[in-house]
Amino acid sequence: MARVIVDVMLKPEILDPQGQAIARALPRLGFSRVADVRQGKRFEIEIDGPADEAEITKMAETLLANTVIEDFTIRLEQ
Amino acid sequence: MRVGVVTFPGTLDDQDAARAVRLAGAEAVPLWHADHDLRGVDAVFLPGGFSYGDYLRCGAISRFAPIMDELIPAARDGLPVLGTCNGFQILCEAHLLPGALTRNEGLHYVCRDQRVRVENAGTAWTSAFTKGQEILLPIKHGEGRYVAAPEVLHELEGSGRVVFRYAGGNPNGSMNDIAGIANAAGTIVGLMPHPEHAVEELTGAPSLDGRGFFASILAKLVTA
Numbered sequence: 001m002a003r004v005i006v007d008v009m010l011k012p013e014i015l016d017p018q019g020q021a022i023a024r025a026l027p028r029l030g031f032s033r034v035a036d037v038r039q040g041k042r043f044e045i046e047i048d049g050p051a052d053e054a055e056i057t058k059m060a061e062t063l064l065a066n067t068v069i070e071d072f073t074i075r076l077e078q
Numbered sequence: 079m080r081v082g083v084v085t086f087p088g089t090l091d092d093q094d095a096a097r098a099v100r101l102a103g104a105e106a107v108p109l110w111h112a113d114h115d116l117r118g119v120d121a122v123f124l125p126g127g128f129s130y131g132d133y134l135r136c137g138a139i140s141r142f143a144p145i146m147d148e149l150i151p152a153a154r155d156g157l158p159v160l161g162t163c164n165g166f167q168i169l170c171e172a173h174l175l176p177g178a179l180t181r182n183e184g185l186h187y188v189c190r191d192q193r194v195r196v197e198n199a200g201t202a203w204t205s206a207f208t209k210g211q212e213i214l215l216p217i218k219h220g221e222g223r224y225v226a227a228p229e230v231l232h233e234l235e236g237s238g239r240v241v242f243r244y245a246g247g248n249p250n251g252s253m254n255d256i257a258g259i260a261n262a263a264g265t266i267v268g269l270m271p272h273p274e275h276a277v278e279e280l281t282g283a284p285s286l287d288g289r290g291f292f293a294s295i296l297a298k299l300v301t302a
Contacts, residue, residue: 010180014225015251017185063142066135066171069178069225 002051003077008065009040051076079104079299081292082119084149084165086111086140090127091162091274098274099123102292104299111143120299121158121202122149124165126218126272136179136221137167146172158202158295159266163219166258166268175259175268176234177226183251187220191284193245194257194271198238201264202298206290212245213287215271222270224252224259234259242269 010016016038023037043064045056056074065072081099083106085092096106107119111129116122130139140146146168153159153174161169169175182188191214196207207213226234231253234240242258250270258269273288275281 014180015183015223017181017183017251021185063134063138066138066178068170068176068227069180 002047002049004045004047004051004056005075005077006043006045006056006060006064006072007040007075008043008060008070008072009038011069011071014069079121079296080107080117080119081105081295082107082109082116082122084109084111084122084124084145086127086129086143088128088131089125089164091125091272092127094272095123095125095162095274098277098288098292101277102289102296104292104296109145111140111145114144114148116145116148116152116157119157120302121160121295122153123274124159124161124168125274126163126165129164129168132164132221135167135171136164137169137171140164140168141171150174153266156263156265158298160203160273160291160295161266161268162272162274163217163222163270166270167221169266169268174266175261176230177224177259179221179270180223180225181221182219182223182249185220187218188222188249189216189218190249191215192217192249192257192271194269195243195245196241197243198241198260198264200238201241201260201267201294203267203291203294204241205297206293213290214276214285215273215287216275216284217249217271219250219270222250222252224256224270226253237262241267242271 019039026034099106273291276283276288
């Protein structure tokens with residue numbers, strides 16, 4: 001059993017209003033050194049047998065991320 | 079003339095869309111997301127709502143529904159398709175239209191009557207309008223901010239594929255005030271505003287401008 005983490009983030013040039021709202025809220029709560037926040041998604045995927053990075057990449061491109069607006073990174077936790 | 083109206087789990091506007099099709103004098107043919115069958119329709123309306131609960135991204139799951147296995151190749155072969163709101167999001171996720179719809183700037187869900195300028199009256203769904211005409215349609219969405227890469231925007235603008243632009247204020251932060259776009263052939267059109275909610279005075283519609291979409295496609299199908 002392999003465990004794979006896929007992180008999906010809006011591309012840097014795409015406006016992230018949710019991240020901005022959080023970045024505005026944190027200083028109000030006393031976290032005064034927060035300079036910026038970007039919000040994304042994390043997928044934890046359990047695979048039967050060993051993980052195949054090419055297969056995970058295909059999975060991310062097909063469904064997990066919309067590559068028009070999002071980038072993704074893959075980490076294998078064997 | 080038979081216009082298919084697709085229902086996914088979570089679709090909300092299919093009944094309004096079917097009613098608008100019937101008012102225009104065509105037959106509304108219900109199409110079910112789980113069927114591999116377009117039932118021989120002459121055109122397809124992808125209505126709004128929250129298909130599959132907007133899980134993952136708006137339209138991301140719907141794009142892989144069985145009906146889409148039939149619709150995507152048929153649309154590429156010229157079957158006219160109109161997607162409104164969630165339907166527009168599905169068309170983008172299916173790569174039938176370029177770009178994507180993202181969270182509104184300011185995060186607010188916007189529900190109001192919106193002036194929209196017709197920028198291209200040459201598509202299958204807009205021939206009843208004139209270029210530059212302003213129409214009034216309801217909008218109701220939280221993720222309607224159109225974004226695309228600079229080269230895609232340039233191509234859309236240069237080739238007249240920006241079909242609708244918001245007038246009198248941009249409700250969601252869409253790039254270039256874009257409210258709707260078309261494919262290169264002008265057969266597939268997607269927009270955030272709701273023509274199917276602007277066809278009858280009885281429902282409190284802000285206008286009857288939505289009728290133009292259905293008049294356009296019927297005129298096209300009659301002459302085809």
